[in-house]
Amino acid sequence: MEQLALFAEAGQSQGLPVKYLEYFPGLINKEQSDFLLDKLVKETPWKQQVRRMYTKEVITPRLTAWYGDPDIYDYQSLGKTVPLNWTPELSAIKKMVEPLSGVTFSSVLLNYYRDGNDSVAWHSDKEDILGKNPVIASVSFGQVRSFDIRHKDDHYLRYSVRLEHGSFLLMKGGLQENWEHRIAKSPKFMRPRVNLTFRVVK
Ligand SMILES: O=C(O)CCC(=O)C(=O)O
Ligand SMILES: [Fe+2]
Secondary structure, X not given: OHHXXXXXXXXXXXXXXXXXXXXXXOOOOHHHHHHHHHHHHHHOOOEOOEXXXXXXXXXXXXXXXXXXXXXXXXXXXXXEEOOEOOOHHHHHHHHHHHHHHOOOOOEEEEEEEOOOOOOEXXXXXXXXXXXXXXXXXXXXXXXXXXXXXXXXXXXXXXXXXXXXXXXXXXXXXXXXXXXXXXXXXXXXXXXXXXXXXXXXXX
16 A cells, blocks of 8 residues: 555656557646636536446545537437537537647547545456547646556556646556556645546547
8 A cells, every 4th residue: 555655756757658648738828727727627527437247326525427429429328428519618629639649539428536535446448439459538627736658468567657737648458458456545744636538439
């Protein structure tokens, strides 16, 4: 556990595998990022998802919202989920990240980490609706949090990227196939953070 805590605070890893991950700090300037963080926190219809895990109900330790094109949908645990309609701000950010990503995104998942208790556990974004080797564009606002990645077959093979206010992280290639990622909880004081992951839903 001590090892994991140190890792999460360790800062930017050197030698990120660029075929899987590319990091661009300062995609959006501070003034615009401050404005967008505030607006997203206040105006997004945030929900806390409840998932059934065997017999237990587990509450997602963060708030989420899903936006996208009107013709896409997802089958989650129960029934059909349709995305919210694009807002002008989310469309503008989508247009900024598309030329850097080389794809046209059809949806964006928003995560709101209210403080250090909010997190996302180790997972990979490997879903049928995303297809094989998905390109996912991640934009972050607010509190810098460590984005940790580890290889599925060798948990000692790992990297950590501090995702800064207004930064852009591109995930691609076999990242979701062979690696897992997370945002760990932190015992330190953490201000709010909003993360956007733009995805192509097939
Ligand atoms: O908050 C982040 O930076 C990552 C979010 C994430 O991994 C996800 O929504 O699948
Ligand atoms: Fe993810």
